[in-house]
Amino acid sequence: MSSVRRRMANLANSVCFKHSVALRPDRRSSPIGFRSFRRSYVVSSSDFANENREFVIVGGGNAAGYAARTFVEHGMADGRLAIVSKEAVAPYERPALTKGYLFPSDKKPARLPGFHTCVGSGGDRQTPDWYKEKGIEMFYEDPVTNVDIEKQTLTTNSGKLLKFGSLIIATGCIASRFPEKIGGNLPGVHYIRDVADADALVSSLEKARKVVVVGGGYIGMEVAAAAIGWKLDTTIIFPENHLLQRLFTASLARRYEEFYQENGVKFIKGASIKYLEAGADGRVNYVKLEDGTTIEADTVVIGIGAKPAVGPFESVGLDSNVGGIQVDGLFRTRIPGIFAVGDVAAFPLKMYNRIARVEHVDHARRSAQHCVKALVSAQTDTYDYLPSFYSRVFEYEGSPRKIWWQFFGDNVGETIEIGNFNPKIATFWIDSGKLKGVLLESGNPEEFQLLPKLARSQPIVDKAKLQNASSVEEALDIVQSSL
Secondary structure (H helix, E strand, O other), X not given: OOHHHHHHHXXXXXXXXXXXXXXXXXXXXXXXXXXXXXXXXXXXXXXXXXXXXXXXXXXXOHHHHHHHHHXXXXXXXXXXXXXXXXXXXXXXXXXXXXXXXXXXXXXOOOOXXXXXXXXHHOOOOOOHHXXXXXXXXXXXXXXXXXEEOOOOEXXXXXXXXXXXXXXXXXXXXXXXXXXXXXXXXXXXXXXXXXXXXXXXXXXXHHHOOEEEEEOOOHHHHHHHHHHHHOOOEEEEEEOOOXXXXXXXXXXHHHHHHHHHHXXXXXXXXXXXXXXXXXXXOOOEEEEEEOOOOEEEOOEEEEOOOEEEOOHHHHHXXXXXXXXXXXXXXXXXXXXXXXXXXXXXXXXXXXXXXXXXXXXXXXXXXXXXXXXXXXXXXXXXXXXXXXXXXXXXXXOOOOOOOOEXXXXXXXXXXXXXXXXXXXXXXXXXXXXXXXXXXXXXXXXXXXXXXXXXXXXXXXXXXXXXXXXXXXXXXXXXXXHHHOO
């Protein structure tokens, strides 16, 4: 390694870890021990096949792909970067798996290589050949099973021993599953986290008659919409009172529920599942509820959330409240030379002064880019993320209407809803007179571009004037004039 690169690496890892402690009031007394030594970035060619593994990324999702691109942009990838992934394919834009990937074959479904990272943000399509051309070493289908912090080594499932100088953990999340004892592993029961999962579900949908989707969140809403595209008998079951309860108001959820029902989706709310029952062929055949109700199903999709895939990295330092690996505003863990990005990272949400873990493609992209820039350059700005969420459903050909909403900010305070969902509707969250968050359905590009500006500025809003707005367009004009 050149002396310049060594100085840069040491600079990136010798700054004291402080941000997540300072931003979290309830953690002032937490006994966190920080390592003060500097790490060696020299790898012995006699012990390892590739002496240039200065940087290793563990994970094969969006964050890994965007991190790789950022290394390339800084001229620090060729012969220096390795990616270790449990997946069989190069990183891709994962949101497609519950959207376009599930469309019927006659409705132009998404398929690889069409949605490899970084096409989702307008970047190059990073196919396996792209990584080869950039000199990035790829290890497919070989998850990490152990990390030795002192020796700076990773052990993979196949027995490979990899030395690293700097390590970026980008392992994402794993789907929460039903226990095997209640039928969680029966044939015909599906979870979606990767392409293999989506392939298996598509295979089931091709033969299905009755689909039950468990969960009223993003996965549930998107999979149910896709199932209707296959003209299947579709039921959504969830324990809450309405769809997407962590974000939608009851009034807003009702609008979406009515649209889904008009398209043939049935709802069973406030329900808990007792077990999944197999038929004579061994496949799932029924869903049994706690109240004794039985729903016939030959395909069941479980979408009940996800857990951070900390795997063998627990010793790096976990957050006890939001889960995931604890990092600061530059995505440094408490171990010098080790970083975590994307879904698995518990990071300081600067604008709201709290620690958060965000499962969102935009955060996966931005956190990876921010981390790598801090690692290979003199960037010291802390990550300043604006929470955002979105969904797109019923986008296939022949759908009576496409649904597309975006949300930015924080859903706190009282709400004001404007519009009739035909097609537009907007919800504004107002707290102490300030606009904290805004959701818009079926906006145009200019309106969607306005949302993050509003959420980040948090202008003082005239509530009475906003409540009297006659349209979504007028409401947006009112809040925009408050900037």
